[in-house]
Amino acid sequence: MKKLTTVFIISVTIAFAFILWGVISPKNLAENTSEIQTFITEQFGWFYLLAASGFLLFCIYLIFSRYGKIKLGKDEDEPEYNYLTWFAFLFTAGMGIGLVFWGVAEPMYHFYTPPTGDPQTPSAAGVALRYSFFHWGFHPWAIYTIVGLTLAYFKFRIGAPGVISATLEPLFGEKVHGALGKTTDVIAVFATIFGVATSLGFGTAQIAGGISHLTTIENTFGTQIIIIIVITFLYMLSSQTGLDRGIKILSKTNVYLAIGLMLFMLFSGPTNFIMDAFTQTVGTYIQNLVGMSFRLDPFNTETNWVQSWTVFYWAWWIAWAPFVGSFIARVSKGRTIREFVIGVLAVPTLFGALWFTIFGGTAISLDLFHNMGIMDIINEQGMEIALFAVLQTFNFGKTMSLIAILLIGSFFITSADSATYVLAMQTTNGSLNPPNSVKFVWGIIQSAAAAVLLWSGGLAALQTASIIAAFPFAIIMIVMIFSLVKALNKEKKVKRVKVS
Template sequence: MDQSDRSILKVSVGIAVLFVLIGVIIPQQLASVMGVAQGFVLESFGWFYQLVATFFLAFAIFMIFSKYGKIKLGKPDSKPDYNRPTWFAMLFSAGMGIGLLFYGVSEPISHFAVPPTGDGSTEEAATLGMQYTWLHWGLHAWAIYAIVALALAYQKFRKDAPGLMSSTLQPVLGEKVKGPVGKTIDVVAVFATLFGVAASLGLGSQQINAGLEYLVGIPNNFGVQMIIMAIITVLFIVSASTGISKGIKYLSNANMTIATLLLFAVLFLGPTLFLLNMFTTGLGSYVQNVAFMGLRLSPFDADELAWTQGWTIFYWAWWISWTPFVGMFIARVSKGRTIREFTVAVLLVPTVVCGLWFTVFGGTGIYLELFQGLDVSGQGLETALFFVYQNLPLTALLSVLTVALITTFFVTSADSATFVLGMLTTGGKLNPPNRVKITWGLILVASTSVLMYSGGLAGLQTAIIVSALPLSFIVLVMCYGLVKALNKELKELGQSNKDGKQKMKKAS
């Protein structure tokens, strides 16, 4: 590791440790400051998050139909590393995570009880709830990931640049990406990743605790959640030490298997025909209203505006904060794909899978409340899933599988995040040293603990919303840089073809 790389690592670790110490020494003051910061960003930049998320979706669609579509993410003769079914499965695994289990029932049922507009607990609210869940986990989210992954893959595999966020801005900034500006960009990416993943780990520890409470009566409180995090920290450090080809690979395969079993189990044990009809209706409502929902803020109604800020704006910030993490993963498995094939797959495959997931789990919760009178919406966010299981056959088996899945997701999320954080702070090394990964793993867990202690779920949300703001500007510049680099390449390719034709003409 050269001196430049060391400086990024030292600065990032130093700031992160300082944040953890502040959270330990003065947690109430930290919570107060973060609350003020969140309020300021939501009120002053909510409109910006809506516009920028919509722009990213429009940009991704533009890339599909543009003249750049045939350019490969790799050398002209490079072939994909994975066949198409395996690649689709990897894209799906990138979309799967603790959030899908935490919000699988709780988000649609929350929107059903308190919709963005109109009366709650009605058939109209049920359709609206699924419609907005599709919005939050659909095309907008995957467009954000696709853009960053596309820029990273293009620079890494086409131009042999380091796997860093700063490298994607080289077409705009030139050699400045190797100086203080580039280091600042990578540090911003580090902290957006840190807080974005911390939110998932916080949700995961809360839901594992909720599952254990349902299964064996273990109390649901902060102390137990810290014990759970300590145990899982040991597991993911062991996994991280074995390398990406072993630990992450085996756990990801386990995730896919258990998640598929759960999805089909709930589909067939629950109201199957109702869920299939709801999937079709939800998809149609989403496609019909996606543009309006993606720009909705309700400036004349304070309650509706607060709903949008608390849900939609939070999600846009969360996805932006996850872009270095998920973007690097998607980029790494997409070498050899064309820009058109890549963008279509990243937009559509995970969107449909996420829509199916939320329809099955959330739709079951809505069915139980709307038609059987059960109080699903009255449950906590972390317990709603287990409450639904209590009203299905094979309750214990579903609960055990879910706790196991959340645990493996927890380990793979932390494992993958330490890998990405290691890359970002070691000059883009594809195999960061174990000591660097373990250091980031411990900081990640400590940051999650501090955020949960000082503000709970609200603290996690605040960290995401604030840290994603500067990163969103970086992604905007990244879009401009990508188009500039692709235009330059097409121009050079055109000139090369022209010179080749002239040589052939002279030779003849």
């Protein structure tokens, strides 16, 4: 291993201390993170909503701005990857594992406990899908866009190191090479560890739930630990092959498996209902986008629905932003700002909307029109069973459930593989080809963090950790926007001078 950076040493020390805390006193860890989460969501929910909406508005501005034709690289650079590979990278690194976990569970929860109106009604069904679109649509991808675009611009256009702190140099100058920059990078690494650990925990629970649903093996913490160990071995093996082999091949495989599973459900399920629901929900999503973006429900103090869902999601996406943004930046060299923003915002949002309509819409249809009791199964066996409960109601359900487990495992490997790459890059001063030894260390830490969080408080502790990690990084993202705009304005002024 080459000389270790200060960011690497500090980040590993903090991560190790956190994991040790969870091993020695898991109950204390769960209690403390829960208290911090409650404080943040109650006092700063408004901040998350304003920040996320501001990020989306800035992305829309960039599409139509004079900066749209600027390349993320030199003027002569061309994209490294074709559109299919690029979109595969976006989807699998961005939220693939989360879509599989929540594709059925979230619409069903909203259907039975809607943010407004009476539950288990046709109106509640429409609201359930609309909010699922909202939570996985333009806002989260705008968050990823901000980080990815800023990193790609400074790395490939300016030639700066591929770390978060380097994007702040137009505002803070040489200070980014000192304590300010190191603190920024450590926060980004911390957010990545626990943002990724959240989804790895969801994936572990769902794989264990699927195996339990199909076999006699119980979904216990012991089972989940075995899954984490196996998956860790596989993604560590994949991470040693590099970006253009392991991650690229797995990303394409994920897309093919996901599309195959979607097509099976689309044509096995209520096809006409699904397409009608998709068409209508796209319209209501766009129609109600502004209202949902700023809804906090302060006049109804008896509910914390927005804090439990929307605020949590915005925090979750922000926690994932250093990881996903860094990865998207790495694979986007040569694209224009306009092409980047439209691609990252539109394509994954459309795919996510289809996914939720096909799986969530089918589940709602089964309960609303056929009294199949999907929600009863979820309540009895856990939300990780939701997808398998729906698949089992159709022919070849067991086979498709096995494919779903394979897809979750593949997403798990790809997400963790990508995250080890990004963590290694962020802690080696932005190296595009970080040492395998550094990737190995971060791979072990990621898995250990996921295991400890599952042990100390299950999925609730995973959620609280991501919200806590996201708060300081949201502030950094706002500063990144001002820094990017300053750099873009400087570039335009230089070009005008050269022309004149």
